[in-house]
Amino acid sequence: MPVDTPLRSGAGKALLIAGTTSDAGKSVLVAGLCRSLARRGVRVAPFKAQNMSNNSVVTLDGGEIGRAQALQAAACGLEPSVRFNPVLLKPGSDRTSQLVVRGRAVSSVNAVDYIEYRAQLRTVVAEELASLRSDFDVVICEGAGSPAEINLRATDLANMGLARAANLPVLVVGDIDRGGVLAHLFGTVAVLSPEDQALIAGFVVNKFRGDLSLLAPGLDQLTAMTGRPTLGVIPFVQDLWLDAEDSLGVSGDAPVGRPGSPFGDDWLRVAAIRLPRISNSTDVEALACEPGVAVHWVSDPSRIQDADLVVLPGSKSTVSDLAWLRRSGLADAVIAHAKRGGPVVGICGGYQMLGSVIVDEVESGNGTVAGLGLLDLEVEFAPTKVLARIRGEAYGVPVSGYEIHHGRVRHSGDRPLLHADNGASEGSVRGAVYGTHWHGLLESNRFRQLLLADVAEHAGRSGFVPAPGTDVANIRGAQLDLLADLVDQNFDLDALESLLASGTPTGLPTICSGLNP
Known part of the structure; x- marks a missing residue:
């Protein structure tokens, strides 16, 4: 009231x-x-x-x-x-x-x-x-x-x-x-x-x-x-972790959130690569909301070895971060993981890195650059940025997300990951390698659970069962209410x-x- x-x-x-x-x-x-x-x-x-x-x-x-x-x-x-x-x-x-x-x-x-x-x-x-x-x-x-x-x-x-x-x-x-x-x-x-x-x-x-x-x-x-x-002394609360202001607080080899116990018998271990110019790092937070999913930021190739899923997040400097990926040894580790049948998910800039070719005269000015070759994908950067909120369907369930990128897909020979409401196919799937330009896609609850079930099957984690009822929007709302409670009680x-x-x-x-x- x-x-x-x-x-x-x-x-x-x-x-x-x-x-x-x-x-x-x-x-x-x-x-x-x-x-x-x-x-x-x-x-x-x-x-x-x-x-x-x-x-x-x-x-x-x-x-x-x-x-x-x-x-x-x-x-x-x-x-x-x-x-x-x-x-x-x-x-x-x-x-x-x-x-x-x-x-x-x-x-x-x-x-x-x-x-x-x-x-x-x-x-x-x-x-x-x-x-x-x-x-x-x-x-x-x-x-x-x-x-x-x-x-x-x-x-x-x-x-x-x-x-x-x-x-x-x-x-x-x-x-x-x-x-x-x-x-x-x-x-x-x-x-x-x-x-x-x-x-x-x-x-x-x-x-x-x-x-x-x-x-x-x-x-x-x-x-x-x-x-x-002093008008307020706000207590430290570990449960507040969603939607960080920016990527400066995202350190390599750090956990994301506080994972709940698995619903099934197995944990699913996720290695999210901490790129130097990472953008929309919050995409992986939806995975960390799932019980039994342990998400860590990684910046060392050795941390890929034991991962069930590797995530390449977005980047503000795709070609530069791809070069860093190669210099650090992480590119070879990701490729080896994929060749073993290990699942990989690329989002926006990370999706572009998974392809065969990136043509960039806009962001880096480096022209044609070879990607990691895990998807049959060619991307060319355009001067104008794509900005859109979009809905669609994947795995037979409704999904939503938003796009912020200069890259345009000029060729894709893989199966699309989803279909937008405007009729366009989007994203790529090749074996256990998935990619999309859509940020926020993993917040579509049923899609995320179906994707994780796929990932668990490819990773050999038969005991992992996505927990029913995990709702990222509700978790975010509960965190906002917790913030308001802290203000009400301590301000x-x-x-x-x-x-x-x-x-x-x-x-x-x-x-x-x-x-x-």
Whole structure:
């Protein structure tokens, strides 16, 4: 039942969640706040002015945004929209990124090029935020990286640059699990200019374990030193792992999720290759939702030896990552696995790598490159990107997914994996090697279970039985509710409501300033 709250009367309220570092907890805190407010009947929307991530989704309006904003939209009960993430940078190398504006790729830029776009992008960001504030009771904005990157302040679109332009109160969240959180919180404020400091209204501590009474004196001292309260201490919860913000947190040889015990007698072991420019790494999370399926990221050929299934995920730099696959010895390991009859699944860029030929004058400029040769597939890159949400059928059951890629199939001599509703065949199957351009396909529950049954048969795991009733959408919804519960129980929601209602804070002291010593 909706809770009576002043936040439901009138529009235009907003605040910014900034972080001491990348992966401090900004995305999940925004998702939790959005879910908490939505459960109280507040019309709430997420917003991230500028994101840098290769994990993206296709929106209903045919664009692409960061996956974290799609999760936050789901927390609000909304479909993903380019309004929620108007500027997206997709790194293709250490020096260049694809610039996506309002869902559409407009250029490949380096840091210097990007500066030239800043005036145009400031206008885009301001227009989209103003539009959201006119349509919703509350907009919860997420910063990018840390506002303490003072060398980037002049061109900042997502942190204090946004807060100053839109007059937003700011909460700074820090990850105590990394250590040094009190110094991180104090230091983040201290290096800002007095004008930026004036917007910092308080702090949030994330991933806390232990006795809160031991932390409380430190928080009291932080308040005494800065004049700003800590509005929440969010506990560490291992069960929150779906829909990571980006691939930077995906490390080689790390487990994905927390697998439940097998429904049958056998486990199914999945090795997902951690490519250097991995994109949409969250595709493998659907496999990790299945009881009895143990998924690990791998970056060493030896980890392929004992795997039942090898997954080649998407890549923002297919040809470059294919070259890395060969240099690392993983290509030979994958080929040997397939020749033994071991199952392999390739998704988007990983699918392209499994073919015989890649022609790329667009992304890498390397021209014709030999693939791994496990599928009779030829792919040619085109300048325009395919962006589509699609439905279809595979294994006789309905499936859905989305496409984000430059590669076009110019030849496929293998059996198709699925058939789209538009009548087109998609994907490839040759023996136990499967490939598709569709992201999100593994979230189609019945298809995933039938595919895993196939994989288990090829891998000789006769005791593996897909568990009935595993529903990825329900698991994601339960995680969002868990986030909201954590916010409800560990966050000062009255203070949050007052902050949203009153707008930017007043009378807060300036502490030592790195920008204005």
